[in-house]
Each structure stands twice: as structure tokens, then as C-alpha cells.
Amino acid sequence: MTNNYQNIIDQFRADMAKAGMVVKEPLFGDSLLHRVYVEGDRPGKKNGAYILHADNHPAGYFEHFPQDLKVIWRQGDACGKPLSLAMRRQIEAERKRRQRERWQRQQETAEKARWIWQNAKPVFETKQHPYLRRKRVKPYGIRTGRGSLIVPFYDDTRVLVNLQFIDAEGNKRFLAGGRKKGCFSPIGQPMDGERLLICEGWATGASLHEALGVAVMVAADAGNLEQVALVARRLYPAAEIVIAGDNDESGVGQTAAKKAALAIGGKYLIPAQTGADWNDVISAGGAV
Template sequence: MAKSTVQKIQQVAIAALNDVETLLAEWLPDGIRQGSEWVARNTARDDQGKGSFGVSLASGKWNDFADSDAHGGDLVSLLSYLQGCRQVEAAMQIDQRLGLGIFQRNGEAQASPPITSTSTKSQLRQQAEAERIASLQKAAQLAKRLWQSAQPACPGHAYLVDKGISPYRLRQTPQGQLMVPLYAHGELVNVQLIDAQGNKRFLKGGQVQGAYAPLGRVMPGKTLYVCEGWATGATIYAHTREPVACAMHAGNLEPVARALCERYGHLEMVIAGDDDRATPGNPGRTAANAAALAVGALVLFPAWPKEAPHRLTDFNDLARWYRQQGGHDE
């Protein structure tokens, strides 16, 4: 008996879990795996940073803590939400992408989807892993070429002026984008490109998880600060002259903290977290506390004056606000 449309959608949702990370990397490319979840920005709204939007890698359930109406129970509903299409259209896209054969062009279901042997699945996983490693290597090579050919960043770059920070060792592309270098195991593996409007992107396929942008030099007797964005890190470095590692987003704080502990051994480390006070669940504070607990570090958040706007979230926001008030930002 032919399956109903609802049954076919459910079948696609279950089958899609075999390739959950591949799909999520395509739909939410700036996300990262954090434990059993994929943490990313919600591309369906004006989401400025990762932390509130997560997808279970085990079940496909997803939720946006910043939007009570944004949640679902599987990957089909997630793609439907992200693309603003019907679930049957999302299911057919996934079916075609993975070659499941659950939907045919005429909308009828096959008697049964193709059965993939265990050995074939293993081969597919190995192929996917090989492709992932190749993408990482390609992005790292491109990062090195871009970095070597770039000039020192201009202190008058609009983004730096807006943030009130110095360029330090940043470089700049001929097109005027700032280049923030990301390192892992002492090697340049990626760059974050920032334009004059503050729009940011990483190199496609490049490593982000566990990679960081350094400011200053890690040395015995120095306190190492780990924070989210580079502007926040530059602000902390300017005020403390202690080394800083910028993890680029909340979900990467713990991986970076762990990587630094593995690389340098025992460190006096402080997780300088964002305080996302206006976001339900406060993902910045939550991630910073979790990272500090994981590596036995101290944790620090901005101390907000009563009159500071609630939209401010990080140490750079606080420093800029003080300057606007004509006060001191020590």
C-alpha cells in the first residue's frame, strides 16, 4: 500500500539523522558541534551570535531560546523553518539531497527505500571525513596565502574606529576587509574577514572549533584571558596588557580553553564572557560559565552601571559606552 505524505515526511526525517552533521553544516555553515548539539546563528532572523539556537544531533529536535515560537522535532521541520517552505517541500529536498528514493518525481513512494549496507555506510562516512579534512587543508592553505600577501591593517578602518580599538597585528585585504588570523596547534588555519560595516565571515570549510585569534604572548606569570569576539579581545588586551585568545563565538569558548590548556599546561586563565542579558537563557554567560568549569578557570563579566543600556553585552560595548559618556573605562 502506498505511503501517505505524512508517512513519507516522517521516513525522511528519520533517515536524515544518518547524515545529520553533513546537512547541518550545509544549512547552518557557521555552526559548530558542541557536545550532542549543533550550535549556530539562527539564519531565519537577525541573530547576531551563536548560543541561543541549537539542534540535537541525536534526534534532530531544534530550539531557539530567543524565540519561543521557533522550535521543532526533526530535521524536516528545521529545513522548512529555515527556508520558509512547506514540510513536504523540505522533505523532498532532503530526499533528493541524500538519494533516499522515498519521494519520486511524481510524488509516489517507492515500495521501500534503498537499503545501504553497513560497509557502504562506513565507506560513506570515511569519504565524508576525507572531504572534511581536505576542506580544512584547502582553507588553511588559502588563509596562509591571503595572510602573506596582505598589508598591515589601517588604523582608520571603519570597523576599528567604530569599536575604538587599535589594529594590533591584523592585516587587510586589497578590498578593504580586515583579516583576523585563527590558529590551532600553533598553525594558521583560517581567517575571519570583517568589512567596514562589521559583517564577518570565515573561509569556507576552514577550522573554527578549537581555533582562536591571539593577542599578546602567553608567558609564565601572565594571566591568559579567553573571550568571544576579536574586538572584545582587543579591548581586554588594551586595558590589561595580558595575553588574550579570541574564540570568535560563545560555543567555541570551551574548545579553545581546553586546547590552550593542552598546549601550554597549567595556566592562570580567565574566561571573559559576554553577558547576553537581553537574550533568554543568556547564552554568553552560560557558555562562559561552562568553559570556566570545564578547565578550572576564573570567569569574568562586564560590570554594568545602572544607566547602561540593556542591549550592551561585552567588554568592548562597555568601553565604548564609557567613552561616549566622557568617563573612564578602566
């Protein structure tokens, strides 16, 4: 019995690792929900969870929240056996608990973001920060604090929910625990029925706004382009929306821009030069 039990534990751990979730602490086949630390996460964080039934029909599930990884696991001849009602209830309860925790963290981060924004100093000229000078863009309403530029990000109700910080070298970070998916930073005032651009980086958005005189919604990265595009279409259903993507060597920017445009029936623009974004093009004297 002991050997069989240990075999189940070892196989479960091995399959977790194969899926990209390496857990070194002891695992238990006691049919209870366990939160665990996953190798590579920040120390002290338990972003993994699992349930393991180590009975005559070994089965369970494991998930790693940052990866959005969720795997239903069965061993041997139990492959066709459905999950028990108790296990399904545990999984659902855990999902709802995580949602509550995430919502609470987002609310706390939004409050922190609003406090920081209210106490940050306005930036009036390009010469006030090295990043603005290097990118050759005007500040367009952003602020500064502790040597970094501060870019506000809003949700679809136009409420400030997060901040992006950009230091002198161009390193960027958001407030931990805050919302980003579907959130955007506007440059100019979007109007329904008019042309509206969506891009990745803030400096790219500033360059496009200055060059074309149209409103821009900054998505922060390629992975958020489609979500911001969907928000833009809901807020401005009659607008001509254009996704101004990056020409990444990896192809990620181009693919994301095309996908976002397709999702809303819009258009997309990609710089001709590989490795360039629209800030690079405009700063070099090129046209959009």
C-alpha cells in the same frame, strides 16, 4: 504493495521534516545511500544523506551534516529490530568519506588563507579603518584587503588555518570550508604560568589586551569558547585562564563563558550591563 511502499516513503519524509530536515526531491527505499539537497541550504549543496529499507521491516537513517543531525529510523513493529550489518557498514563508510572530504576542504582553505595573509597589507594605526575607530582599538598585527580587516586564526599547533574578515560596518565572515572549532586568534604572546584571557570577538580581545596588558585568545563566538579554552589549557597548563564572556540578552554568552571556565578549572568575567561586551565597557571608560 505500491500503496504500502508509498506509505513508507511518505512517513519517512514526514519524520525527516519533523526532525528539521525538509527534502522535496523523490526518495527511494532501495537500501542504497543517497545524498540529497535539504531546504534552506545553499543551492547546489547536497548536505543531507539517507538510507531507507522499504521491505517487511521498514528502517533507515537520515542525517543533515550542517545541523549535526543523525536519526536512526524504524516504522511500526520494526522498532526493536537492529540495523543490518550492511546498513551499519554503509553508514560508517559514509562517515569516513565525509571526514576525508572535510579534511581536504580544510587543507585547501588553509592554503588559501596563508596566501591571502601573505599578500594582505599590514595595518599600523587605528585611523586606517572605520571599524577600529568605532571600537577604539589598535590593530595589534591584523591586516587589511579589499576594504576589510583580516584576522588570522590558528590551530593548536599554531599553524594558520583560517581568516576572519571584518568590514567597515562590523559584519564578519570566515573563509568557507575552513576550520574554526578550537582555533583562535592571539593578541599578545601567551606564556605558561601567566594570566591568559579568552573572549569572543576580536575587538573585545584588543580592548582587554590594552586595558590589562595580558595576552588574549580570541575564539570568534560563544560556541567556540569551550573548545579554545581546552586548547589553551593543553598549551599553557600552568596559566591562570579567565573567560571574558559577553552579557547577552539571550544569556548565550554568559552560559558559554561559565561552561568554558568549568571545563578547564578557570574563572570567568561577565560585564554587569545586559547586552554589553568588554569592548563596550572599556570604550565607555569602565574597568574590568
